[in-house]
Amino acid sequence: MRDAFIETLTEIAADDPRVMLITGDLGFGVIDRFAARFPSQFLNAGVAEQNMTSIACGMALSGWRVYTYSIANFPTLRCLEQVRNDVCYHNCDVTIVAVGGGFSYGPLGMSHFATEDLAIMRALPNMRVVAPTETWEAQDLVRDIARTKGPAYLRIDKDAGGVARRDGERAHLGKARRVRDGADVTLIATGAILREALVAAERLAAQGVDCRIEAMHTVKPLDEAAILAAARETGGIVTIEEHSRIGGLKGAVAETLITAGVRASFFRSIALCDAFPTIVGDQAYLRGRYGMDAKAVEAAIVAALAEGAPLARLAAQAKWETAGEGA
């Protein structure tokens, strides 16, 4: 996903001499081609994320479109006040690119887990929050960001996703992408952890549970219509994110439902418990270890149904039969 981002940005920079890529001294072997091709549109700010972010603001206020680039929490939490006061308050054309969403750098340990970023970035006014679920989707969304004004946060996974683009398919910033049609429950996923939802949906299909899947690559602005439709049309909702259970996709979806007064027949969240993981391992291992893999998604839905949560399809059928009896 990282290479795809740089490739797309390279194409964008070729068309616009006021596009600037600033790295916080990271991206070895990835961004050197960009740097070689566009030396006047590239900058290594050194290991100084506060300055990098304010520099980006200063350049954006002077007519440039700036991308800051670093790993995990460095371009966001390390310099959060610069992101808030300089970039967001001034509504700058600055895109903050964090490579390594969630457990992407799983063996490196807690410092490199980006597991609160969606919640924190989402809370900032003017900020758009984007976590692509597939590599090709990331390319579409980078182009959408480049075409529009204002700050954005782009969370790039190490996991590349892996589902090929269907004929004519395109991802649109701010619009959920229907990955699978289904009538019983909707799985809403952000980031490349979407792949766990796809696997779970296949297993559940074998058990007669028909899952809809929405790729919610844009966490802000959120596609509220897709969420309300999920609750109305399929009943159950499960959110899936490689992120803390607090304030990320789960929170955004729940806020949408409660505010609209639309009740899902059941609501479950696959997310990280409110604790710092001490165990390390690769991304797939940690998803399993912390109950965020396909098996966990499947188990959550099976448990919800066992607890008596109705499937919309069956509930509708029951209602029709009851109405028939009354007539």
Add this chain to the structure above:
Amino acid sequence: MPLPRNFDTVALAKRIRLDVVRMTSRGRSSHVGSALSIADIVATLYGAALDVDPAHPKKPDRDRFVLSKGHAGAAVYAALAETGFFDPSLLDQHYQNGSIFSGHVSHKGVPGVELSTGALGHGLNVATGMALAAKRAGERWRAVALLSDGECDEGSTWEAAMFAAHHKLDNLVAVIDYNKLQSLASVAETLALEPFADKWRAFGWSIAEVDGHDHPQLLAAFDRLPFAQGRPSLVIAHTTKGKGVSFMENEVAWHYRAPLGAQFEAAIAELESPDA
């Protein structure tokens, strides 16, 4: 080459000080001492040194001025109003309910303010980004940031100091309001900066030290920018916190206290006297 604007900077500084005392009194607001400290610096910048145009506050080749010590915003609002960016009567709204004239300087809806600040250790960095943008685009305007001495405690300030010298940004100017008082005590007691000029010199800046209340010295420094080709310029302006109102000068309490009642009258009388 003459400086781009030709106000009577001494008269301008006097009006700025009167505005600042009235604004902080009416708003019962803090930081009157910090604003009086920079009155002569902003008067010489807006009255003479900055290439800006109140009729075209966004003209692309203007000099950019950033008040990094945002808590002294009253002085910049006053300087902008007194040099034609907006009607000085709007200064009455400073610190009032429903107003956009916040205590810490804000750009939204205020012509001439380039950057909103208030958290320390941001302004020099953003100005550095502006200077880099001009260099990379081949444009000739300058970015000027006015810092407090206290915000040199912030690590981010030194990140910018290192970056600007590395990138040879001789279109970047920092002015430090070196009044040697922080929020609770003196700089020397809080976190000593000396040898201050040597620190900046070691970071690769070219430096002028001036009396920050002496207009000929300030104007002479601004007239010979950049001090060295290929280096960012720093004006260390030795100042007196609360300058112009004798009982406020060098008193930490006037970082917070608002001039009210008899003290307000005394401050105005002193600033209005022909000797001021």
